[in-house]
Amino acid sequence: MLMLADSQFSSRLFTGTGKFSCSKTMVASIEASGSQLVTMAMKRIDLKTASDDILAPLKASGVKLLPNTSGARNAQEAVFVAELSREVLGTSWVKLEIHPDPKYLMPDPIETLKAAKMLCDKGFVVLPYVHADPVLCRHLEEVGCAAVMPLGSPIGSNQGLATQTFLKIIIEQANIPVVVDAGIGAPSHAMQAMEMGASAVLVNTAIASSRDPVAMARCFESAVSAGRDAYLAGLGVTSCYAQQTSPQKPLTAFLES
Amino acid sequence: MSFYDELSSLPREQLKLSLYSIGPKEVESALVSSEGSLSSLMALLSPAAEPYIEQMAVRAKEITRRRFGTNIGMYLPLYLSNLCANECDYCGFSMSNKLKRKSLTSDELKQEISIIKRQGFDSILLVSGEHETKVGIDYFASMLPLVKKQFSYVAMEVQPLREDEYKHLVNLGLDAVMLYQETYNPTTYQEHHTRGNKQDYRYRVDSPERIARAGVDKIGLGVLLGLDDWRFDALMLGYHLHYLERHFWRCRYSLSLPRLRPCTGGITPKMPLTDKGLVQLICAFRLFNQQLEISLSTREPASLRDNLYGLGVTHISAGSSTEPGGYSNPQRQLNQFEISDDRSVSETVSAMVAKGYIPVWKDWQSEWINLS
Numbered sequence: 032m033l034m035l036a037d038s039q040f041s042s043r044l045f046t047g048t049g050k051f052s053c054s055k056t057m058v059a060s061i062e063a064s065g066s067q068l069v070t071m072a073m074k075r076i077d078l079k080t081a082s083d084d085i086l087a088p089l090k091a092s093g094v095k096l097l098p099n100t101s102g103a104r105n106a107q108e109a110v111f112v113a114e115l116s117r118e119v120l121g122t123s124w125v126k127l128e129i130h131p132d133p134k135y136l137m138p139d140p141i142e143t144l145k146a147a148k149m150l151c152d153k154g155f156v157v158l159p160y161v162h163a164d165p166v167l168c169r170h171l172e173e174v175g176c177a178a179v180m181p182l183g184s185p186i187g188s189n190q191g192l193a194t195q196t197f198l199k200i201i202i203e204q205a206n207i208p209v210v211v212d213a214g215i216g217a218p219s220h221a222m223q224a225m226e227m228g229a230s231a232v233l234v235n236t237a238i239a240s241s242r243d244p245v246a247m248a249r250c251f252e253s254a255v256s257a258g259r260d261a262y263l264a265g266l267g268v269t270s271c272y273a274q275q276t277s278p279q280k281p282l283t284a285f286l287e288s
Numbered sequence: 289m290s291f292y293d294e295l296s297s298l299p300r301e302q303l304k305l306s307l308y309s310i311g312p313k314e315v316e317s318a319l320v321s322s323e324g325s326l327s328s329l330m331a332l333l334s335p336a337a338e339p340y341i342e343q344m345a346v347r348a349k350e351i352t353r354r355r356f357g358t359n360i361g362m363y364l365p366l367y368l369s370n371l372c373a374n375e376c377d378y379c380g381f382s383m384s385n386k387l388k389r390k391s392l393t394s395d396e397l398k399q400e401i402s403i404i405k406r407q408g409f410d411s412i413l414l415v416s417g418e419h420e421t422k423v424g425i426d427y428f429a430s431m432l433p434l435v436k437k438q439f440s441y442v443a444m445e446v447q448p449l450r451e452d453e454y455k456h457l458v459n460l461g462l463d464a465v466m467l468y469q470e471t472y473n474p475t476t477y478q479e480h481h482t483r484g485n486k487q488d489y490r491y492r493v494d495s496p497e498r499i500a501r502a503g504v505d506k507i508g509l510g511v512l513l514g515l516d517d518w519r520f521d522a523l524m525l526g527y528h529l530h531y532l533e534r535h536f537w538r539c540r541y542s543l544s545l546p547r548l549r550p551c552t553g554g555i556t557p558k559m560p561l562t563d564k565g566l567v568q569l570i571c572a573f574r575l576f577n578q579q580l581e582i583s584l585s586t587r588e589p590a591s592l593r594d595n596l597y598g599l600g601v602t603h604i605s606a607g608s609s610t611e612p613g614g615y616s617n618p619q620r621q622l623n624q625f626e627i628s629d630d631r632s633v634s635e636t637v638s639a640m641v642a643k644g645y646i647p648v649w650k651d652w653q654s655e656w657i658n659l660s
Contacts, residue, residue, distance in 0.1 A: 169537055203323070206534055267317075282345040285595040286564045 033230055035208055036124070036156040036177040038095065040067050043225065044255040045097070045210060046248070047071070047235025048085055056244055058088045064238065064248035070097040070126050073116045097158065099126035105139070106146035113150055125150060126180065127159040136186045140167050144174070151175035160212055163194035168201045168209075179205065180233065182213035183224065187236045189216025192223055202228045218247075218254030225258025226266060291531045292493045295472065295524065303330075304520055310334040319343055324576035329526045332572035333519045341564060344571035348600045351578050359648045360640060361603040363411040363443070363583070364404055367612040368392050368431060372417030374484030376470075377555050378512065378548055381417040383483060390612045391416075391423055397431055401438050403615040407607065407633045410650040411441040413466065415610075418447035418486060425453045429460060436461030441652040443506070447485065448495040454502030463652065465499045466508030467492070468544060472524035476516040476558075496528070500536035507532065507539050508583070513569070514548035514557030522569055526576060533577075542581035542603065545569055547588070563592055567599065574600035586629040590639070593629055597645045606636035 033040045046066040051057035061069055069089060076086055076098075089096060098116035103109035106129065113125040127150065129143050130136040138161050150157045156177045161167055163181040171179050181201055184190035191214060192198060202209050208230035215221050221232045234251055241247035307330055315337045318328035331337060332344065369391035372381040380387070392400065404412065412435060416423045428446065435442055443464035444457070454465070469492060471477050477489045486492070496507050509528060511521040522545075529541055545566065548557040561569075566588075573580060583603035584593060593604065608627060609615055629636070637647050 204534070204537065281342050282349060282599065283342050283564075283567060285591070286341070286567060 033208065035068075035158075040231070042067050042252070042255075043231040043259055044221070044251055045070065045231055045233040046238060047233065048089065049075075049235055050239035051244065054084045054088050057085070057239070058092055060238055060244040060248040061089075061092060061094060063245045063252070064234075065252045066248075067094055068097050069094045070099045070233065070235075072101040073098050073112050073119075074102040076119070095124070096120060096122055097124050097126050098122065099128050099160075100146075101128045101130075103129050103146075104131040104142075105129065106142045106149065109142070109146040110149050110153075113146075113155055114153075117155070123154060124156040125158070127157055138162055138182070140164060143167075144170055147171050147176055148174040158210065163197035163201060165197060165200040165204060168205060172205065172207050176207065178208040178210050178230070180210045180212040183211050183220065184214030186213040188214050189237055190214050191216055191220040195223075195227070198224070198229070199227060218250045221251055222254040222258035222261075225255055226261045228262050231255075290494060290497060291528055292490055294531060295493065295527065298524075298527070300520075303523070304517075306330065307334050307519060307523060310336045312336055312339075315340055318575070319347060324578070326523075326526055326530055329572060329576040330523055332575055333522050333526075333569070335519075337568060337572070338564070341568055341571070344575065345567065345599055348571035348574040349598050351574055352598055352600050352602070355578050356602050358598075358645045360597060360601070360645050361411065361581070361583075361651055362409060362606065362637075362647045362649050363413055363441075363603060364407075364409045364605050365413045365415050365445075365585075365608050365610065366397075366400055366404065366435075367415045367610060367614060368397070368427075368446075369416040369419065369423045370612050371419040371423050372484075373419050374417070374486040375482045376486060377480050377482070378515065391427070392431075392612050394431065394434060396613055396616070397434055399616045400613065401435065405438055408649050410439055411443070411652070412439040413443045413445055413605070415445045416447075416612075418484065420447065420485060425449060425456065428457060432457060432460040432462060440650055443508070445508075448492055448498075451498040451502050454499055454504060458503050462504065464506035464508060464542075465504050466510070466542075466544065467495050467499065468508070468510035468512065468546070469493065469525070469528070470512045471516040472511065472521050472528070473516045480515060480555075493528075496532055497536070500532065500539050503538075505540060506542055506581075507536075508542045508544055510544035510546060512546055512548055513561045513566075514559060517559050518561050518565065518569070522572070526573070529577065529580070540579075540581065541577075542583055543573055544583050544585070545573075546585065566592075567596070570596065570600040586627045588628055590629040590631055590636075593636075594639050594643060597640060597643055604636075606631070607633035 033043055042065045044064055044066050045068045046061055046064050048071040100109040100112040103112050109129050117123050129139045131139050143159050147157050147159050151174050158178045158180055159171050159176055160180045168179045184193035210231045210233055211224040211229045212233040215232055215234050216237045224232050238244050238247045310331050314331040318331035321328050370381050371389050371391055372383055375382050441463050445466040474489050481487045499507050511525050547561050581602045582600050584601045585605050586608045
């Protein structure tokens, strides 16, 4: 079981709500994925009408909602969006996303840390989306974030774990859950992240833009649980046995004399 | 959760059983694993790893070379005082030992400093016995500025202090604190520390956390090898290091692996550590933690020290005196323990250079720190 703040999750696959062809497919895919935490952009929610085409079916499905601040370009805007979502949706959970760069949607580390501190101080459960930067993740942990969500590669790019080396460091060092977010394009990428010891992965585009999102959601579910099991079972080492060839004179020969 | 709580909740007997029942397969897999873990450390500290000592040395050398090059940091202990209000049956400074007690005055300290500076040292370790009233925070605070004027890097090995006291010393230029637990077995600890503040096992275990919170750059950990089962004590030391790295990531960590040495009125080791065991320990910690600094004092004989460069050792002292005032006025009656490598600094350095290693005297610029 994954503990995140005060909640337990039996599924380590988090999903999103964007890019589906219709809300029926979205709900069917989320159900097929087994996901219990689903993120949604606050900017997409129609706050005026009660019958929103994303919100209503999600609420009915019983998953936990994770509103995100996508669209915010700085800390101030993100905090505003988070407060809005707390009021409208009645949840203090927020996926903090700040990307002032509209081309690659790279997260802004400086504004994210600033907003994370402000939101933690206000009692939010903050899950910040960040670049795979180990020191930034340390800082976010220190200000009280419930988890960190470093990216595997640019969001929506399906390129997999381009940041693998840094994700490993983050996972090794973190005292809070590490959720690999963004760039996971294939079940094998998700599995690889889980084998490395990630606490969970968040996948949206790869499921939503697949030819058969429901089938793909199922594949991701299997991959994530297999990856987790492999991590717990302990992967074998990749290199062959240590080189036994010593220098001309063994390094420990002095012990014999 | 503090490390003390973590330590108290560890299943000690079960861990000990695992340590002594490890087989060659686990050792072989620990040897090739690229990430040091506590389970790998346990395998490498186990008796089962003894036949693999050469393979451990080869890997330890590779890793040390990649991380530290051929550099060996040079430091020197400067004994401020041998006053002590503790009774520790392995230490020459123990309260009941009849020896001449002395604390350096500022003039005597300046004299020591000028002799040490002439030898080239820029990194100094201030040492004292534990005497709260006569050699406490006020004494340290008055002496530290004199030392900091002359040395870029100042470390201390004195009694554990409060967090605000450490902060005060950091503001005066303190860079590192060495504080050795001696043993992580609370029963053995109580047996050997029978009088004075040092009896408080928990306060000592908690100390590195206070030191880290005070903003000290480097924390030195260690156990007195031989007081108890050294394999298990070393494993607990690994747990401590692991905890500190997770919680205090801005600090650097160093390790000392002193073996119990004869001293006035001292005891014999319960579980002696052979040279081979010491090599196993050094290599095990190097494979466990690639950036860990490991220092080796003049407690060890010259022939052994010269062979340990590169296997994991990164810092050494040379030409040391373990008595207050011993550099300007060597007497050999006020010693904390007997020195084994009594070569001069230049003899030590020549032997080091002949082995292909370079002494590093200065590795710090204190003005960059605490600029605010």
